[in-house]
Amino acid sequence: xxxxxxxxxxxxxxxxxxxxxxxxxxxxxxxxxxxxxxxxxxxxxxxxxxxxxxxxxxxxxxxxxxxxxxxxxxxxxxxxxxxxxxxxxxxxxxxxxxxxxxxxxxxxxxxxxxxxxxxxxxxxxxxxxxxxxxxxxxxxxxxxxxxxxxxxxxxxxxxxxxxxxxxxxxxxxxxxxxxxxxxxxxxxxxxxxxxxxxxxxxxxxxxxxx
Amino acid sequence: xxxxxxxxxxxxxxxxxxxxxxxxxxxxxxxxxxxxxxxxxxxxxxxxxxxxxxxxxxxxxxxxxxxxxxxxxxxxxxxxxxxxxxxxxxxxxxxxxxxxxxxxxxxxxxxxxxxxxxxxxxxxxxxxxxxxxxxxxxxxxxxxxxxxxxxxxxxxxxxxxxxxxxxxxxxxxxxxxxxxxxxxxxxxxxxxxxxxxxxxxxxxxxxxxx
Numbered sequence: 397x398x399x400x401x402x403x404x405x406x407x408x409x410x411x412x413x414x415x416x417x418x419x420x421x422x423x424x425x426x427x428x429x430x431x432x433x434x435x436x437x438x439x440x441x442x443x444x445x446x447x448x449x450x451x452x453x454x455x456x457x458x459x460x461x462x463x464x465x466x467x468x469x470x471x472x473x474x475x476x477x478x479x480x481x482x483x484x485x486x487x488x489x490x491x492x493x494x495x496x497x498x499x500x501x502x503x504x505x506x507x508x509x510x511x512x513x514x515x516x517x518x519x520x521x522x523x524x525x526x527x528x529x530x531x532x533x534x535x536x537x538x539x540x541x542x543x544x545x546x547x548x549x550x551x552x553x554x555x556x557x558x559x560x561x562x563x564x565x566x567x568x569x570x571x572x573x574x575x576x577x578x579x580x581x582x583x584x585x586x587x588x589x590x591x592x593x594x595x596x597x598x599x600x601x602x603x604x605x606x
Numbered sequence: 607x608x609x610x611x612x613x614x615x616x617x618x619x620x621x622x623x624x625x626x627x628x629x630x631x632x633x634x635x636x637x638x639x640x641x642x643x644x645x646x647x648x649x650x651x652x653x654x655x656x657x658x659x660x661x662x663x664x665x666x667x668x669x670x671x672x673x674x675x676x677x678x679x680x681x682x683x684x685x686x687x688x689x690x691x692x693x694x695x696x697x698x699x700x701x702x703x704x705x706x707x708x709x710x711x712x713x714x715x716x717x718x719x720x721x722x723x724x725x726x727x728x729x730x731x732x733x734x735x736x737x738x739x740x741x742x743x744x745x746x747x748x749x750x751x752x753x754x755x756x757x758x759x760x761x762x763x764x765x766x767x768x769x770x771x772x773x774x775x776x777x778x779x780x781x782x783x784x785x786x787x788x789x790x791x792x793x794x795x796x797x798x799x800x801x802x803x804x805x806x807x808x809x810x811x812x813x814x815x816x
Contacts, residue, residue: 441745448741451699474808481801489661512806525798528791531658535651537787539771540795546767548799554760555803561749562808577747579804581738583797585750588735589758590796591691593765594789596722598684598772 399425402435406443413443421446421461445573453580459483463576473572480576481521484583488523491530499529502541506548558582609635612645616653623653631656631671655783663790669693673786683782690786691731694793698733701740709739712751716758768792 402425403410416422422442425433442464449455449463466479491499500517503525507514517523532540562574612635613620626632632652635643652674659665659673676689701709710727713735717724727733742750772784 444741444745448745452738452741474805477808478805481805485798485801507802510806512802521798521801525795525802528662528794528798531654531662532787532791532795535654535658535783535787537784537791539774539784540788540792543767543771547764547796548803550760550764550767551796551799551803552807554757554800555807557753557756557760558800558804559808561753564749573745574747574749575808577742577745578750579801581742581747582750583800584738585735585742586757586761586800587793587797588695588731588738589761590764590768590793591695591731591789592717592722592735593758593761594768595684595688595691596720597762597765597769598687598785 397435398432399435402439402443405440406447408443408447416443416446419457419461421457421464445576448577449580452584453484455483455580459486467572467576473575476572477575477579480579482519484579485520485524488520488527491527495530495533496526498533499526499541502529502544506544509545510548554586607645608642609645612649612653615650616657618653618657626653626656629667629671631667631674655786658787659790662794663694665693665790669696677782677786683785686782687785687789690789692729694789695730695734698730698737701737705740705743706736708743709736709751712739712754716754719755720758764796 397405399410399413403413406413408416413422417424422439425435425439427433446460446464449460450457455463463480463483466476469476471479503522504514515522517526529538529541529544532538558578562571562578607615609620609623613623616623618626623632627634632649635645635649637643656670656674659670660667665673673690673693676686679686681689713732714724725732727736739748739751739754742748768788772781772788
């Protein structure tokens with residue numbers, strides 16, 4: 397298909413498609429004349445993916461580039477998902493002092509208890525978790541942390557479901573893409589469901605007048 | 607305490623404290639002379655809360671203002687949490703067409719099946735969920751949606767835990783603040799735990815070379 401059709405099919409404006417081509421977020425089409433190229437269904441899918449990552453996932457374009465480079469590389473699906481997670485988490489806010497040490501200790505113990513690999517504070521996922529837990533403590537709301545084991549047990553069940561959804565697919569390319577979709581959209585979807593569930597569960601308890 | 611001490615205690619720079627005072631994000635101190643005021647522990651806590659919402663929660667200042675106005679108002683905890691959820695979700699990206707209709711239908715059925723109130727597409731939580739599900743379908747990864755009931759069942763268990771943590775507190779003011787903390791930080795914490803769990807669960811399955 398031509399550029400105009402690619403744009404219509406993917407819902408991405410022509411100027412944006414050209415920008416993505418220049419930035420390397422979209423691979424070039426097959427050249428048919430000095431200033432024309434032919435694009436395929438793979439181009440449509442890639443544009444939809446970029447749109448999903450930016451519009452629904454809220455990722456900045458630089459992170460989208462890093463994620464796509466990981467997808468296109470020859471890393472294993474597991475390594476690729478590692479890159480995706482780091483980009484999604486982003487660099488954590490700085491925390492230090494007693495609360496930060498307490499939070500790091502708590503999480504390290506959790507890791508030891510469950511036998512997962514401890515990546516240390518340089519890992520963005522770990523760093524952001526520590527920042528959130530330390531902030532809760534500083535606010536005097538560390539009760540959340542007392543139930544961390546229960547939250548983690550539920551997170552494990554969600555992750556098992558995620559992996560089941562993703563590995564039901566046959567090709568490795570599809571699995572990596574599905575892993576990306578499951579992570580980026582899956583985070584949004586689960587958070588939304590949790591909010592709906594919170595409203596449902598708390599209606600009785602929290603609806604008394606103050 | 608004086609302004610300098612308030613700044614040191616909360617970790618928020620003096621210029622930022624003054625800006626928050628002007629913007630109404632922080633209530634004024636008790637005036638002790640024409641250009642001096644005395645601040646209390648409540649001011650420190652409020653500044654820590656603003657910091658948590660912006661730095662860890664990633665909320666823009668306008669949303670922080672709306673959330674604090676809701677907290678300070680005389681709505682029930684349940685209504686207050688409704689405002690918090692809308693601000694956290696933000697306006698959804700525009701989706702339309704077949705995929706959007708499919709996603710809205712799916713979610714509406716889920717609501718009917720579980721007996722929760724259907725707020726319709728104007729609700730930001732619902733709108734964002736529909737956008738994420740529709741995007742997954744457009745990308746050909748609607749398998750996620752086939753397991754929506756299972757995801758929702760787990761979200762219900764997380765929400766039950768959330769409400770338990772929050773309602774263990776005695777005063778209504780504390781409950782509202784804890785609800786805010788549990789939602790803003792709780793979303794970050796659960797997403798982080800899910801990512802760690804995904805890595806743990808998928809190590810075996812996804813670590814084969816492509």
